[in-house]
Amino acid sequence: MNKLKSQIAATYSFKTLKYQTILRGAFLVLGIILMPACQNSPNQNTSQVQDQEHPNITKLKSQNAEFIPEIIKLNEKVYVAVGYDGSNASMVIGEQGVVIIDALRALGAAEKVAEEFRNITDKPVEALIYTHGHLDHTGGTSAFIGNNKDVKIIAREGFKDELQEHSPVEPILKQRNIRQFGRDLPAKDIINRGVAPGITPTDRAGKGYIAPNLTFQDSITLNLAGIDIELHAADGETNDELFVWIPDLKTLFAGDNYYKSFPNLYAIRGSQYRDVKSWGESIRKMSTYPVEYLVPGHTRPVSGKTIVHSNLKNYSTAILSVYQQTIDAMNKGYTLQQTVDSVRLADALIEQPNLQEFYGSVPWGVRSIFLHYVGWFDGNPTNLYPLSSSQEAKHMVELAGGEEKMFYKLNQSLEKSDYQWGLELADYLLQTDYEKVKVTKVKIALLRVLAAQQINAPARNYYLSYSYELEKSLKESVL
CATH class of the missing domain: 1.10.10 (Arc Repressor Mutant, subunit A)
Incomplete structure (x- = not known):
């Protein structure tokens, strides 16, 4: 049992009070459910509890530095608002006015950034460019342009066509979205979302959206506020993605095709296919420009021609x-x-x-x-007509020598740190009527141990969110 406690402690004890609750909860579950298995363990008393978080969690926490709220001045004409919401918004100052690139998600957050931008310059907004149609880049537009109907709002053709609000399976996509981003997690469990803060503003989310009044297909060069700006179609994270290149300022706005993380080639919340080949080619095209300032859709900008080129090259x-x-x-x-x-x-x-x-x-x-x-x-x-999940579970239980033996193996998976195998065993047992409450509690513990060693924020959030859903269902079933 001591070894089991050590393994859980190593993954759950994060040297901060907010994670001690999780640790105590895991011990409670394991102490109640797994004691018989632990008493028979040949490896008990071989290790001691370690007050140490998993290195992957330490790395994930370090990513929080990317989301410190700040208006970053790249040069005399380009300012980037980072950390005010889940994505970035930028301002480019021209002779006659300013150009805004992306508009955040929450109108309340956008109003704060718009005020900060107006403190830098009182020139009017002449144009606003959407790098793509995701809500976190389009929800706060009215904060920047007000009621000025003369402002050009620019996007690609097909803008927002692929979004989940157009899907026949919107309800399940919304639920999976909540899990991926950890939107319902308790504050004590939140670190970040990988490329965004763990908690983002909700004040009038999406209420400031204004539809584009100017679209293009492949590429277009416009003079906006006295600045020559190139817009190029760049399929990648979305099929309506574009990048913005301003030659005179050596500045490129990459939208969500680039941020400081391995790219999310597939979103576990569920999405249409993201054209991976085109995504890589879009980044490779960006790397051919003499970029000195690279502005991602999320995370902080990158400055310096050499490092920008290196980052784009290794990304593609x-x-x-x-x-x-x-x-x-x-x-x-x-x-x-x-x-x-x-x-x-x-x-x-x-x-x-x-x-x-x-x-x-x-x-x-x-x-x-x-x-x-x-x-x-x-x-x-073999996979043309596979067994149903219940049939497969029945055979696997028989192969293991019965439900009791499989449950013993499930307990062992925790002790031996074989967590993924444990989840699969739990799912087999949950197809039967054997000790559903106990099996569910072990699955909850497995999900939380896996979460406690994840560098990937969506995976961590999904493990934890699902564990809380299971915990809630157990409480409701008891009541």
Whole structure:
């Protein structure tokens, strides 16, 4: 039992009071549910509790430095608001007025940024550019332009076409969105969202949105506020994405095609296919410009021609490498899981600070590419007509020697730190009527231990959110 406590302590004790509650809760669950298994463990009393958080959690916490609220001055004409909301908003000052690029999500947050911008210059807003249609970049527009109907609001054709509000499965997408971003998590569990603060403003979210009045298809050059600005279509995170290039200022606004994390090639909340090959090519195109200032849609700007070029180059290389490795594995006849197992970034890329998996995940991207090209069938005839989940669970329980033995193995998975296997065993048992409350409690503990070692914020948030949902369902069933 001591070894089991040590493993849970190592993952749950984060040296801060807010995580001690989780630690005590995990011990309580394990003490009540797992005591019989622990008493028979041959490895008990072999280690001691360690007051140490997982290195991945330490790395994820370090990402919080990217979201410190600040108006960042890149040069005399470009200012970027970071940390006021989940995304960035920028202001470019011209001779006759200013151009705003992206408008945040919450109108309340946008009003604060607009006021900060007006403290820098009182020139009127002549144009506002949307880099893409996601709500966190479009919800606060009216704060910047007011009732001025002469302001050009610019976006690509097909703007917002792919968003979840147009989906027939909108209800489940909303629920998964809540889990991915940890929107319902208690404050004590929140770190960040990988490329955004863990808690973002909700004051009139989306209420300031104003539709574009000028769209383009491939590229367009406009003189806005006396500044020549190039807009280029750049499929990637969305199919309405664009990037903004201002040659005279050597400044490029990348939208959500670039931020300081491995890119989210697939969103676990559920989304249409993100064209991975086009995404990599869009970034590669950006890397050909003489950029000195790179403004991401999330996280802080990057300055300096050499580092900007390096970041864009390794980003495009990583994306295109994942794409090509996946295609090559598929053409060898690999199944989905074999393909996932075979794809990895080169060591030189894995170590890059801007490619840490704070937000995106290589395996998720591989799965998305595979399913996009061949659909659900992975080529293995065994999977043409698989057993139902209940039939498979029945056979697996029989193979294990019965429900009691499988439950013992489930307890062992915690003791041996075999957490993913434990989740799968729990799911088999939950298909039966065996000790559903106890099995659910162990699954909750497994989810929280996995969360406590995740560098990927969406995965961590999803594990924790789901664990709280299970906990709530248990309480309701008792009542």
